[in-house]
Amino acid sequence: MxxxxxxxxxxxxxxxxxxxxxxxxxxxxxxxxxxxxxxxxxxxxxxxxxxxxxxxxxxxxxxxxxxxxxxxxxxxxxxxxxxxxxxxxxxxxxxxxxxxxxxxxxxxxxxxxxxxxxxxxxxxxxxxxxxxxxxxxxxxxxxxxxxxxxxxxxxxxxxxxYRAPPADAVLPELTPASPSSPLSLAMCQLDRAWEATLKSDTREDRHTAMVLVVESLKESRRAVEATGARPGLLADLQEALDQAREIEHAATGLDPEELDQRFGPQCLRCHATHRDTTD
The missing domain is CATH 3.90.190.10 (Protein tyrosine phosphatase superfamily)
Structure with a gap:
């Protein structure tokens, strides 16, 4: 909503x-x-x-x-x-x-x-x-x-x-910042969501996974915006997000091969330009 x-x-x-x-x-x-x-x-x-x-x-x-x-x-x-x-x-x-x-x-x-x-x-x-x-x-x-x-x-x-761990369980430390960078986290989520999209067996599952692709791209864009740097990456993420939103609405009617043909090249272009220097 x-x-x-x-x-x-x-x-x-x-x-x-x-x-x-x-x-x-x-x-x-x-x-x-x-x-x-x-x-x-x-x-x-x-x-x-x-x-x-x-x-x-x-x-x-x-x-x-x-x-x-x-x-x-x-x-x-x-x-x-x-x-x-x-x-x-x-x-x-x-x-x-x-x-x-x-x-x-x-x-x-x-x-x-x-x-x-x-x-x-x-x-x-x-x-x-x-x-x-x-x-x-x-x-x-x-x-x-x-x-x-x-x-x-x-x-x-x-x-x-959810089930609470035992009272004597050793739980992770609480820190003001995660060790992983926000962009790395978002990109990991994006990879998993895209993989799930391509492996999905039903139209409903493909649409659910594609929703997560869109949200992960949005989170990636926010992470780059917060740094004020890498304008080229920001532009490419926005382009990918625009395309992913279009595909999200069509995902129920596309099989995994069609999805990969429509969105896969965008991933490859962005990776070729930015992945080796993106944390």
């Missing part, structure tokens, strides 16, 4: 109103996932970060490819945690780190992804399950309230399948 409020709209007004009255908040705004846990879109400027501090948030967890990057002086008192996840799944490493957030991070928590609609709510659901703040049905209801799209079936699946 298309958002009525831009994800780039500053969180100053969003957070001031929704942390106090989040149960009534529409899914276009940050949601109260459970007691002391909130989920929404990425804070994008100093005003947004200052609003988090002003509302008493103690820990900010970013799950998009780009680590939390508040302007200087705008994150005083905040613990920043980066746990990037894709649209296709929440892998064990990410799930374990979200469990550690639930067990040790000071609340209130603010968990965000780019739009605050898909990955962020799924991550918040895992945190709430791990902290015994929600039961399984409550966690799935959080995805419904956030309007997490059913086409991201892996997010729904992994929330439904």
């Amino acid at each position: 298309r958002r009525l409020v831009s994800p780039r709209w500053t969180a100053a007004c969003l957070l001031v109103t929704t942390i106090a009255t989040a149960d009534a908040a529409p899914p276009t705004q940050p949601l109260r996932a459970a007691e002391g846990v909130y989920v929404g879109g990425a804070p994008t400027d100093a005003t947004a970060w200052d609003a988090l501090v002003a509302r008493g948030v103690k820990t900010v967890v970013g799950v998009e490819g780009i680590p939390p990057s508040p302007p200087s002086g705008s994150s005083e008192g905040l613990r920043l945690v980066h746990i990037p996840i894709g649209y296709g799944a929440i892998d064990k490493a990410a799930s374990d780190r979200l469990t550690r957030v639930a067990r040790e991070a000071q609340r209130p928590l603010y968990i965000y992804c780019h739009h605050g609609q898909h990955r962020g709510p799924a991550a918040a659901a895992i945190v709430c399950l791990a902290a015994n703040l929600l039961d399984k049905e409550g966690a799935l209801d959080l995805l419904r309230r956030a309007q997490t799209d059913r086409k991201y079936a892996g997010l729904w699946r992994d929330v439904a399948a």
